[in-house]
Amino acid sequence: MVDIIWLFLLPTTFGFLFDLTTPGPLNGGLTNSHYNALLDIITEERKARKQMGLYISQLEMEVKKLTNITSIIHENYENVRSELRKEQSKSLQLKNCCSYIRNSTFKITDSTHKQNDTNRLAKVLETTQYKVNMLLRNERARQEDFLALYNLTLNNQNTVARMNAEAQFREKELRKYTDEGYHNLSVAFEIVENKIESVVMVIQDKLTRESEQVAVTACAASDSYNNRVIRFPDFKTSYEINNPSALKTLGQFICDKPGLYTIIPSMMSNTPNAEYQIRKNGIALVYIRMVPNYSDSNQLHYTGTGSAVVFLNKADILDIKTVTDTFIHGPYSCLSIIKIH
Numbered sequence: 001m002v003d004i005i006w007l008f009l010l011p012t013t014f015g016f017l018f019d020l021t022t023p024g025p026l027n028g029g030l031t032n033s034h035y036n037a038l039l040d041i042i043t044e045e046r047k048a049r050k051q052m053g054l055y056i057s058q059l060e061m062e063v064k065k066l067t068n069i070t071s072i073i074h075e076n077y078e079n080v081r082s083e084l085r086k087e088q089s090k091s092l093q094l095k096n097c098c099s100y101i102r103n104s105t106f107k108i109t110d111s112t113h114k115q116n117d118t119n120r121l122a123k124v125l126e127t128t129q130y131k132v133n134m135l136l137r138n139e140r141a142r143q144e145d146f147l148a149l150y151n152l153t154l155n156n157q158n159t160v161a162r163m164n165a166e167a168q169f170r171e172k173e174l175r176k177y178t179d180e181g182y183h184n185l186s187v188a189f190e191i192v193e194n195k196i197e198s199v200v201m202v203i204q205d206k207l208t209r210e211s212e213q214v215a216v217t218a219c220a221a222s223d224s225y226n227n228r229v230i231r232f233p234d235f236k237t238s239y240e241i242n243n244p245s246a247l248k249t250l251g252q253f254i255c256d257k258p259g260l261y262t263i264i265p266s267m268m269s270n271t272p273n274a275e276y277q278i279r280k281n282g283i284a285l286v287y288i289r290m291v292p293n294y295s296d297s298n299q300l301h302y303t304g305t306g307s308a309v310v311f312l313n314k315a316d317i318l319d320i321k322t323v324t325d326t327f328i329h330g331p332y333s334c335l336s337i338i339k340i341h
Contacts, residue, residue: 052167052174055167056164059160062156062160063160070149077146080139087132091132101118212259212339213239213240213339214240214339215238215336215338216237216335216337217238217334217335218232218235218248218335219234219236219331219333219334221233221234223330224327225322225325225327226322226324227321227325228322229251229252229321230267231249231251232251235248236334243256250319251319252318255313255314255316255317257314258311259340260310261309261337261340263278263336264306265288265306265307266303266304266333266334267290267320268290268303268304268332269290269329270291270302270329271291272292272293273291273292273324274304274324275287275324275326276306276320276321277320277321277323278306278308279319280316280317284321287323288305288306301332318337
C-alpha cells in the first residue's frame with residue numbers, strides 16, 4: 001500500500017521533468033539529473049506494476065478460498081437441516097407413542113404394575129424430550145454459526161470487491177499519469193532533438209566555411225624583373241593552398257576555391273620610376289608606383305603597397321608583374337592573398 005501511495009506522489013516529486021521551462025545546459029534542454037530522474041521514474045513504475053499484479057493475484061486467491069469455505073458451510077448446513085428433520089420426525093413419533101401410552105395408562109390406573117410402566121414411560125418421554133430440546137438447541141447454535149460465517153463471507157466479499165475497485169482506480173490513475181509523463185517526455189525530447197539538429201547545422205556550416213578558407217603570405221626573390229611576373233618562393237603563411245609551387249616558381253596564384261579574394265602586395269625597390277601591376281588572368285587590375293622618377297645617384301629605397309578585391313572562379317590566375325626593368329628587394333617585398341567570402 002505504501003508503494004502505491006508513493007506512485008501517486010511521483011508526478012509531484014519529479015514534476016520538474018515535465019516542466020518545459022526548466023533551464024538546462026543547452027538553451028533550455030535536459031540535464032543529466034533529468035535523464036537519471038526519468039530512468040528512476042520508469043524503474044519505479046515497473047516495480048509498482050509488478051507489485052500491483054502480485055497484490056491482485058493474492059486477492060484472487062483469498063476470494064477463491066472464501067468461496068470454497070462458503071460452499072463447505074452451505075453443505076454442512078444442509079446436512080444439519082436434514083438431521084434435524086429426521087430428529088423432528090422421531091420426536092413426533094415419540095410424542096404419538098407417549099400419547100398412546102398415556103391413554104392406555106388412564107385405562108389401567110388400577111394396576112400398580114401398569115402404573116410403574118407408566119412412570120417408566122414418563123421418564124423415557126422426559127429423556128426423549130430432553131434430547132429433542134438438545135437437538136433443537138444444537139440446530140439453533142449451528143444456524144447462528146452458519147449465519148455468522150455467511151455474514152463474514154459477505155463482509156469479505158465486499159472487502160474484496162472494494163479492494164478490486166480501488167486497485168482498478170489506482171491502475172487507471174497510474175496509467176493516466178504515465179501517459180501524460182510519456183507525452184511530456186516525447187515533447188521535451190523533440191525540442192532537444194530540434195536544438196541539437198540546429199547546433200549540428202551551425203557547426204557543419206562553420207566547418208564548411210573553415211574548409212573553404214584560403215590564405216597565403218609569401219615574400220619575393222631578390223632579382224631584376226624586366227616586365228616580368230615576380231616570383232614568391234619564401235612562404236611565411238599558407239592555409240589551404242593546393243598548388244604552392246606555381247606561386248614559388250612562376251609567381252602565379254591559381255584559384256582552387258571560387259570566391260571573393262583580397263590581394264595586398266607590398267614591394268620595395270630603388271629603381272627610379274619603378275611600378276608594378278596586380279593582374280587577373282593577364283589583365284591589369286591595379287597599377288602601383290614604388291619609386292618616383294629621379295636622377296639622384298643615392299638611389300633611395302621605396303616601398304609601394306597596393307590592394308585589390310576581386311572575385312575568382314576556379315582556375316583563375318592572379319600575379320604581380322613589373323612594368324619596367326625593376327630590381328625587387330626580396331626580404332622586404334611580400335604578397336598576401338586572403339579569401340574573404
